[in-house]
Structures are given as structure tokens and as C-alpha cells.
Amino acid sequence: MREPVWEFLIVNYLFLGGLSAGLYFASALATWIQEDGRSAYPRIARWGALLAPWPVSLGSALLVLDLGKPMRFWKIFFHFRWRSPMSIGSWLLVAFTFLSLAYLWSWLEQDERQSLQARIPGKIRKRIPARVQRWLDLDASLWRRNLAMLGFPIAVGVGIYTGVLLGAVQARPFWNTNLVAQMFLFSALSSGTAALVVARLMDREPVELKEMRFLYSMDITLIVLELFIVLPYLIHGELSSLAVKEALAQVLGGPFTIVFWLFFMGIGLLLPLAIELYEFKPVILGKGTFHIQPRWALTAGGLVLFGGYMLRYIFVFAGQATGFR
Amino acid sequence: MATKSVKTAQRYAMVIDAKKCINCKACVVACKAENQVPLGVFRNWIDEETSGEYPHLRMSFDPEQCHHCADPSCVRVCPTGASWQREDGIVLVNEDDCIGCKYCIIACPYDARYHNPETHTVGKCTFCSHRVDRGELPACVETCPSKVRVFGDLNDPKSQLHQLLATRRYEVKNPQTGNGPQLYYLL
Ligand code: SF4
Numbered sequence: 001m002r003e004p005v006w007e008f009l010i011v012n013y014l015f016l017g018g019l020s021a022g023l024y025f026a027s028a029l030a031t032w033i034q035e036d037g038r039s040a041y042p043r044i045a046r047w048g049a050l051l052a053p054w055p056v057s058l059g060s061a062l063l064v065l066d067l068g069k070p071m072r073f074w075k076i077f078f079h080f081r082w083r084s085p086m087s088i089g090s091w092l093l094v095a096f097t098f099l100s101l102a103y104l105w106s107w108l109e110q111d112e113r114q115s116l117q118a119r120i121p122g123k124i125r126k127r128i129p130a131r132v133q134r135w136l137d138l139d140a141s142l143w144r145r146n147l148a149m150l151g152f153p154i155a156v157g158v159g160i161y162t163g164v165l166l167g168a169v170q171a172r173p174f175w176n177t178n179l180v181a182q183m184f185l186f187s188a189l190s191s192g193t194a195a196l197v198v199a200r201l202m203d204r205e206p207v208e209l210k211e212m213r214f215l216y217s218m219d220i221t222l223i224v225l226e227l228f229i230v231l232p233y234l235i236h237g238e239l240s241s242l243a244v245k246e247a248l249a250q251v252l253g254g255p256f257t258i259v260f261w262l263f264f265m266g267i268g269l270l271l272p273l274a275i276e277l278y279e280f281k282p283v284i285l286g287k288g289t290f291h292i293q294p295r296w297a298l299t300a301g302g303l304v305l306f307g308g309y310m311l312r313y314i315f316v317f318a319g320q321a322t323g324f325r
Numbered sequence: 326m327a328t329k330s331v332k333t334a335q336r337y338a339m340v341i342d343a344k345k346c347i348n349c350k351a352c353v354v355a356c357k358a359e360n361q362v363p364l365g366v367f368r369n370w371i372d373e374e375t376s377g378e379y380p381h382l383r384m385s386f387d388p389e390q391c392h393h394c395a396d397p398s399c400v401r402v403c404p405t406g407a408s409w410q411r412e413d414g415i416v417l418v419n420e421d422d423c424i425g426c427k428y429c430i431i432a433c434p435y436d437a438r439y440h441n442p443e444t445h446t447v448g449k450c451t452f453c454s455h456r457v458d459r460g461e462l463p464a465c466v467e468t469c470p471s472k473v474r475v476f477g478d479l480n481d482p483k484s485q486l487h488q489l490l491a492t493r494r495y496e497v498k499n500p501q502t503g504n505g506p507q508l509y510y511l512l
Pocket residue numbers: 390391392393394397398399400416432433434435436437438449504
């Protein structure tokens with residue numbers, strides 16, 4: 001390929017889509033796990049629910065802007081092409097966005113719902129049929145768990161889709177392996193978890209130890225899983241056909257080497273893993289007491305997000321530079 | 326040359342006798358003029374390769390363009406169906422349905438597609454389907470002074486293309502892409 005035709009808008013879109021999927025997933029898990037008949041980590045769940053719809057919405061807007069003909073984007077929804085990852089993914093994104101909005105609604109308190117409705121200009125509000133009004137007033141908190149469950153496969157689908165969009169392109173050997181989808185999924189879930197660490201620490205309400213334990217154990221697991229994907233990706237690629245080997249040279253000596261090893265692997269993956277493991281040591285070893293050092297936790301969370309962005313940046317650009325010639 | 330398109334099972338393809346290519350680029354110019362291809366983008370081009378060691382140098386020229394693949398990945402990934410394939414194998418873009426997502430540009434292993442800077446949709450070689458449908462040859466084929474390019478119907482045993490493929494050794498580029506490219510390069 002001569003020049004990349006997908007650039008930063010696509011990088012942002014893949015990152016933001018994955019971030020939303022991760023936020024929803026982590027929040028849904030926090031909702032789903034019960035303690036005394038209530039969700040065990042309500043504040044985490046709520047933060048995730050409040051944040052989840054927005055990155056993906058912004059990302060989709062960027063995707064539309066990246067089109068040569070943005071005003072024609074609706075055509076995607078009038079031609080269902082099941083063999084095109086972009087066609088399937090667009091439907092998935094729409095479903096996910098609506099679902100995450102419903103999920104957000106279910107996490108709003110009554111006064112929040114009412115103050116939102118009060119913002120609708122009176123003239124319009126009067127026109128809303130009573131049935132819809134009642135519906136908007138509905139307390140959906142009992143639905144949270146069902147929405148969470150419904151959301152698991154869809155959020156995972158969105159996370160995977162951001163990888164499949166690239167992985168399904170056999171013309172680009174850097175992408176076309178069966179590991180890219182999982183890599184993007186775990187990275188997406190990890191960035192969602194990290195975003196919740198950051199959000200929860202910025203919250204006025206002091207964070208509880210068990211909340212951090214939940215987020216840390218999840219993020220550590222996800223980062224380790226990501227490592228288990230990235231390393232085989234490299235090793236297996238090196239043992240693969242020439243086109244794949246040549247493609248991997250992009251990050252093994254080629255132009256993306258430093259970004260990959262320093263910014264993604266080092267600063268974006270291993271460093272936050274080290275910080276989280278260090279913080280979490282008392283829990284893992286069963287010795288000492290688990291403290292939270294907000295500064296470290298915020299750093300780790302920020303780095304995970306940075307690493308997630310770097311991964312997408314590297315894949316979008318390095319992948320387009322590869323091919324069979 | 327195949328006769329005017331009657332509804333039989335046709336499969337258009339091109340044979341390229343690259344050894345005869347002198348890199349005059351008449352085909353590139355002819356395509357640009359015929360199809361009003363904007364500045365800066367191309368539907369066909371010549372790959373140049375130098376090999377050997379001074380003074381024993383060798384230069385080879387390979388005409389390149391869309392391979393009108395049997396199983397085109399560009400068509401597969403297109404989310405709107407704007408990229409499509411005719412019964413006779415010619416792969417086209419319906420510009421009215423193209424949203425300019427550029428997915429097909431990325432998915433083409435032969436880098437045969439471009440983003441049209443004027444219409445913001447995607448363009449590519451059409452095998453001059455408008456000429457072929459009139460019973461004429463693609464502009465590049467007609468222009469080539471060294472008769473490098475032979476266009477025709479694979480399923481027509483009388484065509485020059487068919488006979489060349491029946492009697493000469495040839496290769497297709499990167500068959501490992503799985504796309505089933507339909508440009509046959511004579512060896
Ligand atoms: S060469 Fe590229 S553009 Fe042409 S049919 Fe094959 S995949 Fe499509």
C-alpha cells in the first residue's frame with residue numbers, strides 16, 4: 001500500500017469503541033455480582049453505566065466523518081452485507097449504543113431522571129404522550145441486572161469487532177491472524193476497567209478497598225491475557241510464512257519498533273501491570289495489608305488507556321504498510 | 326476479441342506478456358484519458374524492477390492494475406454493496422452507493438483501488454466495461470504499441486486469450502491471497 005487511507009480518525013474510533021465496550025463490560029460485571037441481594041459494587045457499576053454510551057457515540061461520529069461521503073452513511077443500514085465486517089459491526093454498534101443508553105437510564109436516580117426531563121423545553125414536553133411520559137418516569141433499577149446480562153455478549157461483540165474489522169482483511173498480513181480479535185477485545189476490556197479505576201478515584205465518595213480489589217484483579221487478569229495474546233502473535237508470526245514475517249518486521253526493527261516496544265509493551269502494558277501487581281501484592285501473597293495509593297492507581301489506569309490507544313495506532317498504521325508485495 | 330455480449334457464460338480476463346513491455350506508459354495515458362482519471366491517482370501503472378549487478382543489469386516492467394479477481398476481497402468487505410462483480414467477472418464500483426469508507430482500498434491485495442479526490446468515492450479499473458459492452462477492447466489494450474496486453478473471454482476457445490493460456494506457460498501474481506486473480510502473466 002502506498003499511503004495509509006485509514007488514519008487517526010479510525011485509530012480514535014477503534015479506541016473509543018473498545019473503551020465503551022470495556023466500560024459496559026466492567027460495569028455489567030459489577031452489577032451482576034451480588035452481595036446480600038444487591039449489586040456488590042454499585043458505585044463502579046454506576047460509573048460504568050454513566051460513561052459507557054459516550055465514547056462509542058463519539059467514535060461513531062468520527063467514523064462517519066472519516067467517510068468520503070459522510071451524508072451517505074445511512075446506506076450501510078439499507079444494504080445488509082453479512083460478509084462485510086463493517087456492515088455487521090455497524091449494526092452491532094447501533095444495538096450497543098441503544099442498549100448502553102437504556103442501561104444508563106436504569107442507573108439514574110429518580111431526581112436525576114426528572115431533572116433531565118425538566119430540561120426538555122415545555123412546548124415539546126407537553127406534546128409527549130402520557131404513555132411515553134410514564135415510561136420515562138419508570139424506575140428501571142430492577143432491570144439493571146437483565147440489561148447487564150444482555151449487554152455481556154453485545155459489549156464483547158463490539159470489543160471483538162474492533163479487531164475483526166482489521167483481522168478479516170487477508171490482504172494485510174499484519175492484521176490477518178486469528179489473534180487480533182482477542183488482542184483487541186482484552187485490550188478494550190482492560191481500558192474500560194482502567195477508565196473505571198480513574199473515574200472511581202476522581203469520585204467525591206472515597207473509594208472502598210473491595211472496589212479496588214475488584215478492579216485490580218480484573219485489570220491484572222486482562223493485562224496478563226493480553227500478554228498471552230501479544231507474545232504468541234509475535235512468536236507465531238515469526239514462524240509463519242514470509243509475508244507475515246515481513247509484516248512483523250514493522251515492529252521488529254521497522255518504523256514502528258520503538259512505538260511498539262517502548263510505548264505499547266513497556267509504558268502501556270508492562271509498567272501498569274507492574275504497578276498494579278505491586279499495589280496488589282498483599283492480596284496476592286496474603287501478607288500485609290492492601291492500601292490504595294490513589295496516585296499509583298491513577299498512574300496505572302492512565303497508562304493502560306495510553307497503551308490501548310498505542311495498540312490501535314500501531315495496528316492501523318503498521319498494518320496498512322504491509323501486504324504481499 | 327469476444328463478440329458483442331450475448332448472454333452466455335463469459336469470463337473476461339487479461340493476458341500480459343510483460344517481456345514485451347517497453348515502459349512507454351501509453352496504456353497509463355490511454356486509461357487516464359478514456360476514463361477521466363483525476364490527477365495523482367491511477368487505474369493502471371507499470372512496476373519497474375532492476376536486478377543483477379553492474380554491468381550485468383536487467384530491468385523488468387510489469388503492467389499492473391485490478392486483477393478482476395474470481396473471489397474479490399474488495400467486494401466481500403464493502404458494507405454497502407457498492408463494490409460488486411458482474412456475471413462476466415468484471416469488478417466494478419457503483420459510485421452512487423459508495424460511501425467512501427475506503428475499506429475496499431485496504432482489502433485489495435493488489436493495491437488496485439484509489440480514493441477519488443474529486444468525487445470522494447472509490448475508483449478502479451473497469452476493464453473499460455463501457456467499451457467492452459460495445460464490442461470494443463479496453464483502451465489500454467487497444468493502445469499498447471508492443472501488444473503486451475490481450476483481453477478476452479476465458480470461456481471462448483476461439484479467443485486469442487484462450488489459446489495463449491492453452492499453449493503458453495504463465496503465472497498469476499500472489500495466488501496465496503486467495504483472491505483468484507485473473508491477470509495472467511506469460512512467462
Ligand atoms: S485486484 Fe483488488 S480491486 Fe481488483 S478485484 Fe481483486 S481485490 Fe478487487
